[in-house]
Amino acid sequence: DEAPMELGGEQGRWEEERLKTASLSFGARKERELGLKQEQDRYQLVLEEEEMIDFVSTAITMKGTRSDKDEAESALSQAELKKRSMQEVRRSLPIFPYREDLLAAITEHQILVIEGETGSGKTTQIPQYLLEDGYTKGGMKIGCTQPRRVAAMSVAARVAEEMSVKLGNEVSPEVGYSIRFEDCTSERTVLKYMTDGMLLREFLTEPDLASYSVIIIDEAHERTLHTDILFGLIKDIARFRPDLKVLVASATLDTERFSCFFDDAPVFRIPGRRFPVDIFYTKAPEADYLGACVVSVLQIHVTQPPGDILVFLTGQEEIEACCEMLQERCRRLGSKIAELVVLPIYANLPSDMQAKIFSPTPPGARKVVVATNIAETSLTIDGIIYVIDPGFCKQKSYNARTGMESLIVTPCSRASANQRAGRAGRVAAGKCFRLYTAWAFKHEMEETTVPEIQRTNLGNVVLLLKSLGRSEETAAMLARRCPPCSLLCVCAGINDLIHFDFMDPPPHETLVLALEQLYALGALNHLGELTKLGRRMAELPVDPMLSKMILASEQYKCSEEVLTIAAMLSVNNSIFYRPKDKVVHADNARMNFVVPGGDHLVLLNVYTQWVESGYSTQWCYENFIQFRSMRRARDVRDQLEGLMERIEVEVVSCSGDNVPIRKAVTAGYFYHTARLSKGGYRTVKHQQTVFVHPNSSLFEEQPRWLIYHELVFTTKEFMRQVTAALLHVIEIDSGWLLEVAPHYYKSKELEDSSSKKMPRKQGKAREELG
Ligand code: CDP
Ligand code: MG
Secondary structure, eight states: OOOOOOTTOOTTOOOHHHHOOOOOSHHHHHHHHHHHHHHHHHHHHHOOOOHHHHHHHHHHHHHHHHHHHHHHHHHHHHHHHHHHHHHHHHHHHHGGGHHHHHHHHHHSSSSSEEEEOTSSSSHHHHHHHHHHHTTGGGGGGEEEEESSSSHHHHHHHHHHHHHHOOOTTTTSSSSEEEETTEOOOOOOOEEEEEEEEHHHHHHHHHOTTTTTTEEEEOSGGOHHHHHHHHHHHHHHHHHHOOOEEEEESSSSSHHHHHHHHTSSEOOOOOOOOOOEEEEEEOOOOOHHHHHHHHHHHHHHHHHSOOOEEEEEEESHHHHOOOHHHHOOHHHHGGGGOOOEEEEEEEESSOHHHHHHHTTOOOOEEEEEEEEEEHHHHHHOOOOEEHHHHEOOEEEEETTTTTTEEEEEEEEEHHHHHHHHHHHGGGGSOEEESSSOOOHHHTTTSSSSOOGGGGGGGOOOHHHHHHOOOOOOOOOOOOOOHHHHHHHHHHHHHSSSGGGGGSOOOOOOOHHHHHHHHHTTSSSSOOOBBBHHHHHHHHSSSOOHHHHHHHHHHHHOOOOOHHHHHHHHHHHTOOSSHHHHGHHHHHHHHHTOOOTBBHHHHHHHHHHHHHHTTTSSHHHHHHHOHHHHHHHHHHHHHHHHHHHHTTTTOOOOTTTTOHHHHHHHHHHGGGGGEEEEEEEEEEETTOOOEEEEOTTTTTTOOOEEEEEEEEESSSSSSEEEEEEETTTTTTSOOOOHHHHTTTTOTTTTTOOOTTTGOOOOOHHHHHHOOO
């Protein structure tokens, strides 16, 4: 007895609108199935361009009959919205009636778990309530963590607006945010939104968070690595800081577990308001979900009543492709359809663009927001009635045996899918179109997402925890402040990582591997104690390998260049612009930047030329380089350069000699070494087969030894950003590996017997030259 339209998981609350419209001639059930079938057929249909036009013109006739009324209605609601002041909006949020009860509960309990539907006002309102209630007296701060950068920024901007202050501004600096490589706070900031990673770093300078009166760990259900570590640390300091209030805020997921972890802290529930959401599944799996998204958006646009659309995709590349396709279709359809405002949202989107998703839809138009899973619970966009969910997300996965970390597009969990669908029912009854089958929902999706701590490399966090525990000043300071037993809790807990208070412990082998890697990098000694190098590495807010690379550049006297490379690597793969209609031009432009040696040197070359152009926008445009990414690289570089001063690394240039640069890269990334072998490359340490990414400057060349920056798994395991290095131009001399990592590689592992016989391409000649 499988109803074709089905309710998601535990969400029995979602009603089925269609039941009410059942006609008399058939049995209600029959009619419902029929109606649904038609709707689904229409929805499933992947239209060719011409068909689309036909289809659209019929839809326009349909629309003609109701558009006048709609426009009047939506204009009315715009005016009405404007009329209502910000304060009224605040008072209309579901959390508002519970303001006093909530504040009373916070007074009474040191640790409180707060559960509420997404959009109920937890993130924007609670800090303001606390501020109004006097929690920032004497300049104490209220900190609120967010797993995502975009959320931290946009929520801070919203709160500043509600309080009529300028964000992080010197004149009225009450509200600010802090994310990696961007600090928008001042001495006078009292409401501080930040990423969970940034609060973690604050423990380095202020191990008891003395300047905070309240810490809100928001979006706790996301269970990011940093949030999970914060749980342990904050639970610990709360023991000897009875004045510190700890709030753990989460969407309606997992709250019992939080309560249990925090010694049975009470749970404060904010009853949500939710309208019914109809859920539609496809009858067969979608091979091309991106194409299916585009068609679905247009179909909703031309057949469905007003209301904005939210599409969930997995990342920037997909989102940009989808937006381009939508805009292209709309351009071709021209005035045949009503205006469709297409807006992307993802982590690297510049803030001025981010703000756009919150601005009201113009009358008569429809907004479509194409988002990553940031819009699942972190951000609430008002006016969404339709959700399109292809059912995927990008997830980190980690193989603790080989130490391989990769980002993989995987099916999202049922919990995620239900959160996504819920976005459609916030302002009115909505519809959620799932681009997968009901069967897949039931049988192929996991119930919940595995916490990040169990599927990621822990090097970074272990290094940070090590440096928290070992600092003698820290210990001395804590000893002054707190009773001896607490001191034991803090220091012992962190040093002995195996016994750290994890909500869900990471796999044992992952911890061991992290310690091993840190040892290989020279950050820990053979007793597992932090070395001087390790302490300096922890100061840099980047992965241990990257920070080792930066610190090694001191020794090789090329910090100027290596800083640039580090910054360029941090902005990821969005440097080169490759529009579909100019692929050949873009690829040629890219080829012009190729220099021998590998991608790291190519990145350096791009940046250097950009600097020579005077940081020109025009130059970027002409060379198919993304200006925004370059601007960000420049910011990151400035930040890193500032930190270099703090850890006393002199910034010097090797002026054109790239051997030192490649040595520094190798010193950081020797763990990522691969050797050419039959049918691809093999990693030296674990003999895993990997391939050079087609975008790499070394794709054709295939040098014998490679150092890669990261692995991405798409169709196969690709190495992205690779460098070949050898005294003789292209290869890594195995001697280097022994030089930079003597206690990691044994010379036997690097003996090159097998690959000598490998057939070679262009590399051959150079090898002989060398
Ligand atoms: O944290 P929670 O999901 O409970 O809700 P919130 O983020 O505090 O959002 C409360 C309200 O503020 C929602 O109605 C949002 O639409 C609105 N908001 C906004 O208009 N602009 C933002 N940048 C953030 C929130
Ligand atoms: Mg929130």
